[in-house]
Amino acid sequence: MPDLGNLSDGHPQLECRVALVSNDRDLSSSWVNALNATAAQHENPFGLRFEAVATAALEKHLCSEDRLQALIIDAGCSPDELKDAELLADRMHELRAQLNVFLVAQDSFLDGHGGAPASVRQRFDELFDRREGNFNHMFRLVQAFIARRASTPFADTLKEYVFSARDAWHTPGHSGGDSLRNSPWVGDFYRFMGEHVFNTDLSVSVQVLDSLLEPHSVIQEAQDLAAQAFGAEQTFFLTNGTSTANKVVIQQILGGGGKIIVDQACHKSVHHAVVMNRCEPVYLKSTLHPQFGIYGPVSRADIELALDEHPDAGLLVITSCTYDGLRYDLKPIIESAHERGVKVLIDEAWYAHGYFHTQLRPTALECGADYVTQSTHKMLSAFSQASMIHVQDPDFDEYRFRENLNMYASTSPQYMMIASLDVARKQMVMEGFGRLRHCLQMVETLRREVDATGVFRALTREDLIPPALENDNIRLDPTKVTIDVSGSGYSGKEIQVKLFDQYGIQVEKTTYNTVSVLVTLGSTESKLLRLVHALKQLARNPRRRSHISASRRLPELTRLTCLPADAYFADTEELPLMDNGVAAEKKLVGRTCADEIVPYPPGIPVLVPGQEISTQIVQFLQQLLQGQNATEIHGLIFRSDEPMLRVVCQSEKSSGKGGKAER
Known part of the structure; x- marks a missing residue:
């Protein structure tokens, strides 16, 4: 369980560096000495240590010093030097956006009303006069800003409430675990899960813990800190995943209907939202890399074309x-979308870490997205299902948004998840840069060792980009490592099983000739050593075989005969998918599918509600279900082990109910 304590409790390993950036050696020397002397005389729970850094050396220092938490930038004695200081602050933000930044200036820089210029207020947390003599005050001020960033208002309140040991006469029924603790039947589960799993599982009756659906105190404070940490105007916590986050945003923009431009390979939650909100989808075809069976982003040209052909679209949804x-x-x-008045939602479920290391930026928010959904649990330290919605829509209607959120969110949220969001945010703003730098170093080692086997190969960006995307400036998040296993003679699934059964290693995903692993904040040198050892052992005994089955290309998208919502809620009948093959094909071709049919892998719908069924689609699904390596297909109905497709009744189709969705 994450540490719910506040950094101000004091930990021996804490050491926070504060760099005074100045080309005035006399000032920097005297100030650093005075501030370090002050730090030695006062309570210093963060281990603040001040150091002088020349302007020319700052960028290198920012990229190498993990313990750096704040900068004090000396603006010198002239207006030109102030402009240089502002540019320096901007560059610092590009490299380490989480750091606190203070300005050393003179009162001659104040505006005519006695205040600092707007450009200064926007860039710097606080202003110090170059003639400052009260170093006690300066030290406390720097410490206070760092303490604010390091605070976890909700997690701390939860911890304090639990330790206050209140008697519970409210939900949940286990009452802090008391219903299980001494049970001869289920007491083992209590001991396995641990005390705090139960005593932090509380009720909305506990008012001191605020309300997730209508926050006013500690949850709102935690969300405000998250917005600042991730670069958003506003941030909202969710305890039922990014699946819900996507549905909330789509309902916010297109509730009741409207046209949505969306990647065919988007998460199933987006397809569900299309049905739930009676949206009219314009599907963008993902690009297949045929050698590895990996579906990549949509080409920029296709996105631009869709925006041109559908100027009435209300929302563009992209996964990145x-x-x-x-x-x-x-x-x-x-x-391009904004020029046409189209709002943009970026599903960043797999990229919550992006803002915290230079190599991984810019993020969707930095690029101007109106809404960004993130699975904080996927790559950061939050619990599963803990997610965030980040907002910077200039037309944002917060009241309506909260109502939309309330329609999907549980009125009994899991407080451990909320606390884990608070703690995950704190970790990233305090040590995210250093932790990610360590991750990237591990990635380099993993890639080098995989390639050194001579059998397995860590795929590069160039390997993964299909020819159609060569000029789209597609980038690769290095923390996702895809390994080509073709040289071993085994399929990706077979290597996955061997890694698990023989070496106790679980990978993230497979294709017919690849396995993928994630390098996260929780990756360790020991785990890396074991993975490398396992791959080297497997590489010693490759299997010879002339053919490894290739991935099947998804069939072409067919037209929509009606809105997905109309098909899903229509009167339907079930038709067999197999039924001696040809007979099933004859009955199904030309009919309108009522469900979303999704083979795993790759997890991209072959059919969505309202889509016309083609011969190619029927044959593709039949092939997936045949043979020894049958593919898992979501959306099929099984009657006595026979796969069935739910299709719209002919009478419904002929009645003209609903409308057509353009492509």
């Missing part, structure tokens, strides 16, 4: 990065 780590050059795409 993809499951395999491919991410768009978002800025020109978002600008």
